[in-house]
């Protein structure tokens with residue numbers, strides 16, 4: 001087992017820290033807010049981000065000191081809101097041990113650059129790509145935190161590193177598969193959040209399962225086309241990190257993206273939905289980045305375009321559906 005540091009004690013970072021501790025690792029959480037550090041270190045709880053867990057494992061510790069956090073780490077896990085990852089990680093550059101592995105749990109595309117989190121993390125930390133791991137799957141944090149059975153996928157261009165990381169995060173209730181398709185994991189996890197926003201809107205607007213199935217199925221087609229054009233393996237989109245995560249995220253009010261969309265569908269503005277959101281809804285910033293990716297790779301992205309149009313305040317939900325499904329007849 002290993003010394004593992006998790007950067008970011010949000011809902012998923014804290015939950016994954018618990019998984020790692022249950023798997024027998026020594027876990028150090030790093031967070032900016034002193035009250036979160038104090039709560040995890042001294043009271044074994046994270047009432048701000050993960051109130052459903054009443055007692056975190058005793059082998060989980062926390063610090064706000066960057067050097068102390070990563071100085072002795074074998075593995076560093078990054079679980080910071082995607083749009084802030086680069087600026088947060090640049091402050092760790094030069095502090096990590098030479099052979100450290102770095103795993104990302106994040107599901108987002110950097111808005112200003114259109115870059116995936118594997119690109120952001122390796123650039124910010126000056127890390128060789130074979131020591132970067134992506135971890136993605138149908139993993140709603142509250143259910144994993146309750147130790148309900150779940151599975152994920154660990155990806156690395158060096159498959160031995162993926163296997164090592166998978167072993168480090170496997171428990172009786174959490175199963176990790178491996179792949180070398182890092183790009184596929186990154187894009188499947190990030191792009192499904194845009195689909196979850198649209199499905200949430202549809203339910204919020206009062207529509208039922210047919211509409212949801214239409215959006216999910218066409219959404220899966222769109223994200224797999226963008227993904228494969230960008231270099232991902234098609235099969236990744238039909239696995240746990242693709243269709244698996246779509247099923248979980250588009251079907252649960254525990255998803256912040258689904259709920260954000262639901263609130264928009266009910267008539268809230270983006271500002272109002274942001275205010276009541278219980279954590280980051282990555283799809284809001286990622287929608288525009290998906291449109292840009294589509295343009296870059298010459299793939300049509302009607303769903304992402306329509307979602308981006310709506311969150312930018314341009315159109316209603318009914319207009320969004322019309323933009324997604326124009327009148328012309330096309331092959332499925």
Ligand SMILES: NC(=O)C1=CN([C@@H]2O[C@H](COP(=O)(O)OP(=O)(O)OC[C@H]3O[C@@H](n4cnc5c(N)ncnc54)[C@H](OP(=O)(O)O)[C@@H]3O)[C@@H](O)[C@H]2O)C=CC1
Nearest residue numbers: 008009010011012013080081084088106107140141279280
């Ligand atoms: N929740 C889930 O079920 C799952 C989430 N994910 C992905 O994991 C990532 C993290 O999600 P989650 O933990 O749930 O999100 P939360 O919204 O609960 O937490 C976001 C985390 O990012 C941190 N953060 C934000 N801005 C900064 C900054 N400038 N510097 C340092 N830290 C910062 C927050 O710190 P602070 O608390 O101080 O604001 C917090 O720790 C996201 O990309 C999400 O898509 C993946 C799978 C499942």
Ligand SMILES: O=C(CO)COP(=O)(O)O
Nearest residue numbers: 137138139140255256257
């Ligand atoms: O990615 C997730 C589940 O796999 C969590 O989705 P949200 O970020 O929408 O809560």
